[in-house]
Amino acid sequence: MTDADERTGYPPELRTLLDGRWRDIRELAREKLRGELFRPVAGLGMEEHRERVLEQLRTIAATEMAGHGFSADYGGKDDVGGSVVAFEMLVCDLSLMVKVGVQWGLFGGAIQALGTERHHAAYLPRVMSMELPGCFAMTETGHGSDVQGLRTTAEYDPATEEFVVTTPDDAARKDYIGNAARDGRMAVVFAQLITQGTGHGVHALLVPIRDADGSPMPGVRIADCGPKAGLNGVDNGRIWFDSVRVPREALLNRYADVAPDGTYSSPIDSDNRRFFTMLGTLVRGRISVAGGAGSATKAALAIAVKYAAVRRQFDRPDTGEEVALLDYRAHQRRLLPALARTYALHFAQEELVSTLHERHSGEGTGGSDERGQRELEARAAGIKALSTWHATRTIQTCREACGGAGYLEENRLPQLKADTDVFTTFEGDNTVLLQLVAKGLLTDYRQEFGDLDPLGMARFAAGQFLGAVIERTAARSLIERLVSAAPGRGDESDLYDRGWQLRLLEDREKHVLDGLARRLRRAGSSGSDAFEVFNAAQPHVLSAARAHMERVVLEAFVAAIDRCSDKETRDLLDRVCDLFVLSAVEEDRAWFLEHERLTATRAKTVTQQVDRLCAQLSPRAEALVDAFGLPDEWLAAPIALGEEERRRSGQRAAARR
């Protein structure tokens, strides 16, 4: 091995493990998404960018990279997990990623999940081929997180057997809708369904929004959201409906239908339960966003780590040589714990995608029971929140770590930052999502999951909560064994003992959750000040969700290491996992100290060991980012692809003259 190999070479099994179950889809994307059309480009105007992304999307639609998520009956591949992985591979331009998500994930996904055969046959082939570009018109200006509060109406008129879709006022216009401003021809519109004078809650209908020439349909008004922080290759828009009539059959009627005479029927009695069942089928969107955030984070880290390995600044006093940024402890501290967490989240994501896939294909033990579905939804919400916040924070750090060069569009970090910024917001605001996670834990999935409304929790969640039960999600028996073999709490045992680490995070989760339940129980009993009790506990709610998710992520990491048979890979991943856990413990060490889980001395030792792991892993950092398998053409940043090295050789040559 040359020096460069030492630095960049990684054990082959590491790549295999990271590529995971859908490695073929990853390899295909690496091979196909190349050349001029898929090269990341900086500084495009908005219209130019939209045009380019549409062309990219059409190109992909014509290849075997499309159709993963759709029924084989209509030309798809029945591979839901594959559709998520294919989405996350669109790193070359996140506008393309999001546009794909809108077309196939949200628009097509809603037709697939909420529609019935008549919709599938009529539309899915044209959705897949991009002949029918479409929108997912859920969010309104006035109601984003609170989906049950949507105010667009779809009132059934038995005289003509049509629904009349209406936007009552500007607060109820559809907003931020991808594909709306320019390309979309049809929209899945979420509206309050009214028939025979009775409202039945939010349902979805197919509404044509533009004719074949691209002009808005009668009664439909469309406006452009205009320039955004990023994702300007996606044409987000606003839509108003002025008594727009669509046939009765436009209702996506898997979970509810309206008879010609206007009679409403549904296999699910409760409006609330039906609503959340419908929403639940759309869980893939959140999982996809988490995966996309992960990809962007990996790209940013790859750029920053590769630059830090060759960029040198300030002389080392003993040698007179300039020191590589990656050799500075402060720089290691910025990049390496973030890299370790990126690995952890990668494995948690892989596990989540598998769970989703198995529920869809009826494989595995998940089955189709409601409890399993609720667990999946909560997990998806939690991973989405963790991964997107991690992306925001890490890409920011990477930009700063690359200094002025990181501020230039040519080095991709600005675009990655701006594009992912809204990931913490769309497909569910992260703060709201974490409340959903906590609620799921408190109700232990036994009750109707109900209500996105965070206050709903205070109303009934804690009433019959009997105490936190840690339900392991991955490699149950292995983790059980590790935990029981670990030395007891309070012992000054080895910080590197995996069982001790697991137990530490479990114990935190249990304690935070039990405390939260005690607090909220007061809300259930005290009537009118329920809101105040809930509100005061809100930061506690968010901590509980974070503590839970961090434990779940660690278990996924431990399970992934266990799947790995190559010793070199295991050893490397063991160190990365140690860095993930110990830096997580360090970050929250105030909690461990306040609750006497760590002594002051031991907390300081944690900090020292994080330092030590950073130093140990920094020579392997480049190998660790290379193992993500992001082709140079996607990274695109000159500073990460030899430009800095070329300049340094120029400098060395000049110095010899």
Added chain:
Amino acid sequence: MTDADERTGYPPELRTLLDGRWRDIRELAREKLRGELFRPVAGLGMEEHRERVLEQLRTIAATEMAGHGFSADYGGKDDVGGSVVAFEMLVCDLSLMVKVGVQWGLFGGAIQALGTERHHAAYLPRVMSMELPGCFAMTETGHGSDVQGLRTTAEYDPATEEFVVTTPDDAARKDYIGNAARDGRMAVVFAQLITQGTGHGVHALLVPIRDADGSPMPGVRIADCGPKAGLNGVDNGRIWFDSVRVPREALLNRYADVAPDGTYSSPIDSDNRRFFTMLGTLVRGRISVAGGAGSATKAALAIAVKYAAVRRQFDRPDTGEEVALLDYRAHQRRLLPALARTYALHFAQEELVSTLHERHSGEGTGGSDERGQRELEARAAGIKALSTWHATRTIQTCREACGGAGYLEENRLPQLKADTDVFTTFEGDNTVLLQLVAKGLLTDYRQEFGDLDPLGMARFAAGQFLGAVIERTAARSLIERLVSAAPGRGDESDLYDRGWQLRLLEDREKHVLDGLARRLRRAGSSGSDAFEVFNAAQPHVLSAARAHMERVVLEAFVAAIDRCSDKETRDLLDRVCDLFVLSAVEEDRAWFLEHERLTATRAKTVTQQVDRLCAQLSPRAEALVDAFGLPDEWLAAPIALGEEERRRSGQRAAARR
């Protein structure tokens, strides 16, 4: 008072206090920077944006808003403090702010500070009028933070009495230079001065880079840096010099000169000391950046707070009314501690600007002694780092707090985020700057300040460090009195006791600094592994600087409250100050626990009191942001200026129908 007044009204003295010593300049800017030309606009193309900013700059140059920082002898106002305040008022477009900073602060400022009468007379009037747009060509691609490592050369040729300026290779090209890509005609170029075969370190010369037609001068090559994350109204570029000859008089010769025969002379013997004296005169740039970051933070908070006060989501169970975002504890937690810290940094900035101003005008006690200058430089470095990191974090939070609306350019947050992102990098990378602060504390300003090189610290800093001495910077006697009246350490005294708060932060600073000195002393004694010792201590170095700066900021806040005679204003500011201190303590409570400065119980109480203060202050949040006095035209964001309220009335009207 109506409800709206209650929410938005603030005591008049609060505005007076915030506007401070240079209130006339602030008022003038509010009055003049209006109308179509100064309206923030979204989605401009790069060239269009540059053109607009140039026009804005020329317009300002023709008014009484220009010239603050220049000698009255040449048409300026001899008001250095005023120049910083005028800069920070350019909130309508941060590209304009930065372009002003380049032209008058860096380019003009270098001529003023490093040049002599011949340069002043020849150029300053044309710099002020924008007849001569110019560049500050210090940074090279290969050397940014390490300014002493610059590699451009200026070799004196006695035969023609000229300097020959040369870029030896691509690593030494000037990079990220504002005004270079399009508008600049001349540059202050920093280069290694060589005469009679001897190098004398980095000096600055005036080099014409474009002729009257705007074509590059012979031997000068200029390239555009291209699109950046933000600040695209500033034309950053790269410059190469191929044996460009400039007359001997082009050397800015306040601190060093070269005689016609090539003899070098300087009033300062040591190359190192001379270099840092020269750099020190440029301290205003860092102070300005801190002020600019503060302004952007205020604008972002004003937008997010005003939106949160009217945006409602999810019903309150007892009333059925939707709840305003600002009433949610989690939302208060995101915005209010950030707002409190913004106040604290504002007062620290005002104090810093006054110190700078007094040193320049010879007022006050600072005098012109070297120690005072070094203190000022360290303070400027620290405030710049704290303020710009605070801006990055807070503007990010504000974007997220506004959800999808915060992602639209029309609501200004994307531009504020993207524009300020590089503030943590330019005028000194924050990590390097904090090392400078720590070094200043260890050497207690008694030694030559020397070396931007962070390793320099390990070489000599800790050798004769006798223990941290807390030197108070503001309202010395008041703070002395408060601290001595506070109950002793370890007591369960009132968390709201200002003396206790001050002492807590002092004590942390002293402890961290003493520990650091002990660590680094080993580096001084152990020779070859000095780098390793320094490197291992780097996170400790950064903590020491942060602890110091946070104490300084608190003292400035306390001093500002003391200047205030209106009881209502004092009471309000006292609560804001409590929130600043207690949230700072909360954030670093792991340290206080580890070092037994707080018990676990007391640490939990700190968290509870931060919650309580958030709840107390949230009804006053809008008044607190209004007091910043940012005109609506500068905020520009529809969501902060009544659009959301209009939509809600539409919704209410629809509900009544």
